[in-house]
Amino acid sequence: MSKHIVFMIVAAVLTTSCVTSKVYKDLEGKYASLKRKNRKMEDQFAELEKQNNTNKKSLNERTAQYEKVKAERDELQRNYDAAQANYENLKRSYDALEKNSSAAIAANSKKNRELLSQLEEKERVLAQERTRLDKLQRDLEARSQRVDELEGLIAAKDAKMQKLKSAISKALRNFEGKGLTVEERNGKVYISMENKLLFESGSWAVGAQGRKAVKQLGKVLAENPDIAVLIEGHTDDDPYTGNTQLSGNWDLSTKRATAIVTILVENKRIDPQNLTAAGRGEFAPVAGNDTSQGKSKNRRIEVILTPKLDEISKLLNDI
Template identity: 50%
Template sequence: MKKILIICAVAAFGASCVSNKTFNSMKAQALRAEGELASANTRIEELGARNRKLTDAVEELKKDTARLSADYLYLNQKYKKLLADGSAEAARMLRQIEESQNELSERSQRVDELEQMLRAREESIAAIRRKVADALLGFEGKGLSISTREGKVYVSMEDKLLFRSGSFEIDPNGARAVRDLAGVLAQNPDINVMVEGHTDDVPYRPNGQLKDNLDLSAKRATTVMRLLLENGEIAPERIIAAGRGESLPIDPAKTREARAKNRRTEIILTPKLDELMQLMDKE
């Protein structure tokens, strides 16, 4: 994956209009933001790996449970036969049966706990999608779509809803959609947010403020982030803004329609599942 440029606070002035001191300060802030995004992406990748590990663990526990159930039935039958024969082996077999039964009980409880956590994760994601869909009902089909992928909810807004060509000033209609989404986020503090700006592959003409498509996508992402943060009930640390430029197209074709799809801003919502993460850490 190509390098992600993160801009959490991009100045609105051109490089020619600022002093070296201010320019260096802006560069330092950008580097810090890039580090924070890299850390966040690493955490997302770790969570995805842990989720896969947890799912595999559930399957293994189910297999172990089935095996222990079969062992228990075998030992119980053998014990009853030995007991009927009056064998001195009966006492040892009884202890072995009790140990197997205890282990079986612990394994079954563990499987139930893990499956409950996985169901809670799926239900949380489905609930987020419903809330977002309800809040943005009037915008779906008008340049806005909502989908669920890899345990996250994606709210994708096309440029025709948010920005004019080559601009990072948000359209009033698009601003209303973002503010409606901010209302959902304010009422659900257990949701983290990643705002990603995307462009097509048509070269951007530098204008003194921005250099290329990467700059444009980052500036658009921070514009949406700032609009979300106008809602004072949303903590800034919940949101990360990133510019991806033309690196992740939806449609790689060189047609007008494909490029229109690729010009978008994606707001990615991820539920905080602290209990599940703690359980995964124990594995």
Template identity: 45%
Template sequence: MRITKSLLAVAAGSLILSSCVSSKVHQELQDKYDALAAANENLLQENEECSADLTEARALLDRCVDARDELIQDTVNQNMAIRKLRRSYEDLNKNYEFLLDNNNTMLANNARENRALLDRLEALQDQLEDKEDSLRIEQESLSTLRSMLEAREARVNELEGVIARQDSIVNYVQQRVSDALLGFEGKGLTVEMKNGQVYVSLENRLLFASGSWTVQQEGQNALNQLASVLADNPDIKIMVEGHTDDDAYRGNGQVRDNWDLSVMRSTSVVKILLNNEGIAPQRITAAGRGEYLPLASNETAEGKAKNRRIEVILTPDLSELMELVGSMK
């Protein structure tokens, strides 16, 4: 606007001067005026353009300000987020360090535990190998024992067979003796089997007078019957035992007490049995028990009578049995 006013002033001055100057000068001024007017027109146009640019620049500035404000707010928000992230990061880092320390501790503990487990495993492996060795030895021992057991079972079976034969022999002898001495039952003679042996018990009333060791005739008859059975069974061992009651024996000769008397009576019986040629002396043993193996109480007359006796104990030949027993030890 200031430029336009200046141009008008120049133009007015030019009109005033035109009346005082020549046409040449007037033309020059007119040309200048026209040039200035054109320039003014250009300036006005430029001014409008500048105004438009200014308006646009101001709008852009406003947008820039808004964008700046948004950027500032966004920056603030971002800073807050960054601070939160930094705190989270710091927390995570602390947790990570804590976990790392724990992990290192756990790794160390695990390493120790693994070492201990490995040591334990090696020890168990050694124990297993030892047990396998022991098991192998035990299996070998078991195999040996099984063989021994089988051999022992065979011997036991053989032993049972021998015992069965011995029992059969004893039963047979008992029956033969019982049959042979049947006529003497109720006269102080009994036959029974005990512990695999045959016991022939003859009371003194059948054999001897009181205080004597000479066998009476009826007793001799019974012993001869017994001797005939024993002669037919040469494998039977014969033990003749003399027994007395506890009444004191008052002897004047070599027989001075009950023990002597029991021995003398058993010897007398042995001599009668040996009169049978089928009985070898090696089969017979004479023994005296005196009053020390009573069958009943010596407090009564009946008990004393039972205790005064001769027992002929018949035993089968046990040599085969003893050999088997010895081989099993």
């Protein structure tokens, strides 16, 4: 473009006027100078254009990078905004939860204190109950031991009474069939002697045969000082019409029981404290009084031997 401008200027000058060679050479020199300047400017322009292209390319790259960074920034902003919104929601939820939790914790704490108090009370009651049960267990074991001891004593007493019955049966063997019987019932030994062996009718004096039987019985009793001896007198239901000193059958039965006691205490080895005399009259018959045979059975002395139960009674009281 610069060339054309210079050429047109020169042409205009030539056509409008005649110039000298000196002017022409000046102009030609100026033209050459301008031409050099133009080439230089063209080179500069090309260089600038090249630089411009490079800058353009760099600008495009930077623009693309900018757009990418901008898109990433926008995405980050959106993510940030979403996170911020989520954070606000979470904070509101947390604040509400904390508020509710504080009330719930306070309520639960109160309830826990109440439950703890109840638990401590139950533990105290349980400890008392355990102590009571332990005491009951010890008492039960002690009672069980005493029951075992009691059973042992009873078994020993029963064995002793069996042995005593055998000893009495052996001692009175000669009087069997003469109105004398020996038996063991309920842990006691019963010796029954009908009046025909001991007394005359209406009398309380013991005959020779009866005295002998009582003496034999006394020997066995003397060997067993821990036996309680009850002597009972019995009659039939016939009214007593004998000695006027007696008031009736009850009096007569008592006299006969006392007569047996008197013979027994002749044996100094027998403790009188072990002996008891009782009159039962006609009120404890063993047979009917409507026959002579029945009446004969009812007129009798019964000697009831009972083991002393002091130890057993003590154990029973301790149970």
